[in-house]
Amino acid sequence: MENAIYQSMLSAVKLLDKQAIIANNLANISTTGFKESFDFFIKKNNQKNFDHTLDEKIKKYYNFSSGNIQSTQNNLDLIVKNNGWLVIKDSYGKEAYTKNGHLQINEQGDLTIQGHEVVGRNGAIKIPNNADIKILSNGVIEAIKKNKNRFNTVKIGSLKLVALPMNHLIQNKNGLFYINEKSNNQNIPHSENINVQSGMLEESNVNSVKNMIDMISNARQYEMNMKIISVCDQNEEYANQLFNITI
Template sequence: MDNSIYESMTAANQLLEKQNIISNNLANISTTGFKEKFIFAVHDKNINHNYQNTFREYYNLSSGRLNYTNRNLDLYIKDDGWLVVKDINGREGYTKNGHLNINANKKLTIQNNEVVGNNCHILVPSNSTLKILSNGVIKAIQNNNNHIIENTIGALKLVHLPINHLIHKENGLFYLKNDSKINKNNNIKHSNNIHVQYGMLEESNVNIVKNMIEMISNARQFEMQMKMISTCDQNSECANQLININN
């Protein structure tokens, strides 16, 4: 009896975890570059050589819909390429959000995270317009007495990500897992094979219908587990009453 209650409680907790993930997916429907997350059960042996279900996270890294903005600092990172930023702790994070801005310190940022350059520090000159080429090279264009001056001020660091070594944090960025063997600094090298396109953004790839259906299904399964626990509890109470009567 106790084992049945334990199994139902375990299943109910796992369903709650799934619901939290689905809720987060749905909350980020309009978040630029967001990648939906799922968990799935794996039937593994534990240290006692007994089989148990463990849940692992995985991410849908397929492309989202393109939103054409015609803004020169909005970038679509093509195919499986990613932009690199530096978070508040100075660690490299990876994002598909190509909505770039220039902060008060004349640096390019994404959601207040500094954009990392390809072996360079990107500093935007005053009174200039930026043009970002398909290979990530950044040009600063200035009008000096009706003379157009164009200078290269750096280039974006663009990377391929090893899908099996990623973890997604609450700040919206992807990171390499701590156990990753990519390199000693846990950073990824720039790739010359990645290209960008300005004037457009990649939207969230969350499938609304699929997530809603799964949320309803999980809610029904959770209700069934709660009924199972209630039934086991009632049966246990009846059994105790019968024992007391017989005594």
């Protein structure tokens, strides 16, 4: 009976963890470039160990498929093609990766994404005041300046675009992706094979219907485990009463 309660509690804890991930997915349905995630419990076949929970490990998977493409007609919005990623600096100055192509210019003239500095091929990218910006397909950023009756373009920087090893990507609590410690390739170089297209944004790839169905299913399984624990507790109480009567 105690084993049934123990197993039901373990199952309930796992379901709560899954619910947290699903809730995070649903909360980011409208987050540009968001990639939904899943947790899988992997079991090892070890008959010598009677506690099967010790043979389980949790592995997180990410759905890296593209979300829907939204046209914005904004020169500072872009999508990264060919499974490429944009590079930004997190709050600790470490390189991180994102699919969010909603670029902005802060008061200091830095090119940013969600407040994080965008990494260029040759360092930080500074945008001149009141400059009209054009981003080419190869990531080169040009400022369009009017000189009398003529328009001149000046290159002011170039985006660092990278191709990442998908099997070694992990997502931090800040929503950004990093290369995990198991990968030997920590410094990802710029890739010439990746292109961008401005005036568009990639939406979140969260499947709202599937996540809602999974949430309902997990909630029902959780209730079932709680019912099992309640029944076992009642049976133990009845058994104690019978034991007291016989004594």
